[in-house]
Amino acid sequence: MNLFADIRVLVVDALAALGARGVLPAGLDLSAVAVEPPRDAAHGDMATNAAMVLAKPAGRKPRDIAEALAAELAADPRIAAAEVAGPGFLNLRLAPGQWQRVLTAALEQGADFGRAAAGSGECINVEFVSANPTGPMHVGHMRGAVFGDALANLLAFAGHDVTREYYINDGGAQVDVLARSAYERYREAHGLDPQIAEGLYPGDYLIPVGEALKAEYGPTLLDRPESEWLAPLREFATDRMMAMIREDLALLGVAMDVYSSEKALYGTGRIESAIRRLDDAGLIYEGVLAPPKGKLPEDWEAREQTLFRSTAHGDDVDRPVRKSDGSWTYFAPDIAYHWDKIDRGFDQLIDIFGADHGGYVKRMQAAVSALSGGRVPLDVKLIQLVKLWKNGEPFKMSKRAGTFVTLRDVVEQAGRDVTRFHMLTRKNDAALDFDFDRVLEQSKDNPVWYVQYASARTHSVLRRAADMGVDTSDAALAGADLSGLDHPAELALARKIAEWPRQVDIAARAHEPHRVAFYLYDLASDLHALWNRGNEEPSLRFVQDGDPTATAPKIALVRAVSVVISAGLGILGVTPVQEMR
Numbered sequence: 001m002n003l004f005a006d007i008r009v010l011v012v013d014a015l016a017a018l019g020a021r022g023v024l025p026a027g028l029d030l031s032a033v034a035v036e037p038p039r040d041a042a043h044g045d046m047a048t049n050a051a052m053v054l055a056k057p058a059g060r061k062p063r064d065i066a067e068a069l070a071a072e073l074a075a076d077p078r079i080a081a082a083e084v085a086g087p088g089f090l091n092l093r094l095a096p097g098q099w100q101r102v103l104t105a106a107l108e109q110g111a112d113f114g115r116a117a118a119g120s121g122e123c124i125n126v127e128f129v130s131a132n133p134t135g136p137m138h139v140g141h142m143r144g145a146v147f148g149d150a151l152a153n154l155l156a157f158a159g160h161d162v163t164r165e166y167y168i169n170d171g172g173a174q175v176d177v178l179a180r181s182a183y184e185r186y187r188e189a190h191g192l193d194p195q196i197a198e199g200l201y202p203g204d205y206l207i208p209v210g211e212a213l214k215a216e217y218g219p220t221l222l223d224r225p226e227s228e229w230l231a232p233l234r235e236f237a238t239d240r241m242m243a244m245i246r247e248d249l250a251l252l253g254v255a256m257d258v259y260s261s262e263k264a265l266y267g268t269g270r271i272e273s274a275i276r277r278l279d280d281a282g283l284i285y286e287g288v289l290a291p292p293k294g295k296l297p298e299d300w301e302a303r304e305q306t307l308f309r310s311t312a313h314g315d316d317v318d319r320p321v322r323k324s325d326g327s328w329t330y331f332a333p334d335i336a337y338h339w340d341k342i343d344r345g346f347d348q349l350i351d352i353f354g355a356d357h358g359g360y361v362k363r364m365q366a367a368v369s370a371l372s373g374g375r376v377p378l379d380v381k382l383i384q385l386v387k388l389w390k391n392g393e394p395f396k397m398s399k400r401a402g403t404f405v406t407l408r409d410v411v412e413q414a415g416r417d418v419t420r421f422h423m424l425t426r427k428n429d430a431a432l433d434f435d436f437d438r439v440l441e442q443s444k445d446n447p448v449w450y451v452q453y454a455s456a457r458t459h460s461v462l463r464r465a466a467d468m469g470v471d472t473s474d475a476a477l478a479g480a481d482l483s484g485l486d487h488p489a490e491l492a493l494a495r496k497i498a499e500w501p502r503q504v505d506i507a508a509r510a511h512e513p514h515r516v517a518f519y520l521y522d523l524a525s526d527l528h529a530l531w532n533r534g535n536e537e538p539s540l541r542f543v544q545d546g547d548p549t550a551t552a553p554k555i556a557l558v559r560a561v562s563v564v565i566s567a568g569l570g571i572l573g574v575t576p577v578q579e580m581r
Helices: 003-020 050-058 062-074 096-112 139-157 173-189 204-217 226-251 270-280 331-343 355-372 407-414 416-423 436-440 447-467 474-478 488-498 500-510 514-536 548-572
Strands: 046-048 079-085 089-094 123-127 161-168 258-261 284-287 305-308 319-322 348-354 378-383 386-390 432-435
Touching (some): 003 050, 003 089, 003 500, 050 062, 096 474, 096 548, 123 139, 139 161, 139 348, 139 407, 139 500, 139 548, 226 407, 270 284, 270 305, 270 331, 270 355, 319 331, 348 355, 355 378, 407 416, 407 436, 416 432, 416 436, 416 447, 416 548, 432 436, 447 548, 474 548, 488 548, 500 514, 500 548
Parallel strands (some): 123 161, 123 348, 348 378, 386 432
Antiparallel strands (some): 079 089, 284 305, 305 319
């Protein structure tokens, strides 16, 4: 049940009725008509922009439309009042029974309350993390992993068929560096001094890889030239690193559906096939690019090379796909990989990149547009940096990793649930401070604790009511007489619950799971506020001592809050607590 969507239907039907009677022109486009919470709750329960967006196409003054619409809506029993404000905004007050109907729906639908059919099974591929398989995941990867997993959860909750995918960058020179680094740890395992030259990976995490190589090969590789051991060590070390990455992801509660390999694209004709498709569309040519302003990118050459006419699909400049020496650029296998995703039948693609990949967005969107004939949209979400703090100072580097703080370092100190929630307290493209002291403190300023405290409080209230003899099953509470929930503070909490399906829809359409975290904090605030009001006004207490009949509707309200918090935390990948420790 989405009450905002229901009232929008009511508004649209009222406008259609006005058109049928000649008050408005018939056949107006009503797609821009919205119903949403007013900016100031004192103005009403909902507001509609109908008069403002229809004034010009209808050739009417906004206020005249608003007054006619108000009169039409006032005849509906769901509307307690319809008031025109300003130049033509229309504020609506709903009958109390509408909010009580929301609570009943939440109790009847349980975990499905707020789920949407908007996705209609649309297949969406969410590619995230995709870290180079050269070491453990660091805190930047962690934020992308949490964001991607929460976004996938959100889209699934909104009715989409979602695939989580990890692209293994195992086809580039960095994997050769990994193999050489692992070889030095292999020498170390045999009692020799490792030669960790500049440019190799110095982290201690490769010591176990060296030991495993010793167990696998014995001393047979010690005196062999690089040409003989490089290829097998590439594969061996990459497999070990990917196993480590899978373990790190599991610490966060992230499980991928698909792992795709960049290396698997080479020598199979897939890259050639993708480029040929672009060529068939007249988008591949030989040419020389003008030098870009500022720092020269890696793939720029001042000589003729094979170019993709990406400017035909919204990019700023055309992009090289093959170098003058005949080798592919980094962009070419990425084109082939996205062509493979399109070929697998996805209706929409989402890529989650680090902020340092911002220059890659337009070229990738151009490639997907060209390959799919504009049918498949690609949304690229950039993840900004995370700054770690502890005891008022920047958190120190990890000795194990050598150069960075690992995901494991953070999760082991803060816990999975705290880490996940806090990573979603900022929009993905805004920098985030992760202060170990703040994220673990018990205060309203810590959104993780504040929402979990609300979850624990609902369960505490339910236990107390059950001890008093109230049937706290969802079926019993859904059938309770809720008409007594008419105090403004109780209705305010019910209104916030009613916003949940709308928030799911908005967040899913915008690909912004942080909206769920923000909403949960507001819902928790309203619950705590009503609890505090009960300390001053006994009639507002959730448990009315000695009066199960008066307690039941209040428990229904609390249980509805619990249902929504549980669903919201589920989207964020956080386990709701039943009691605080």
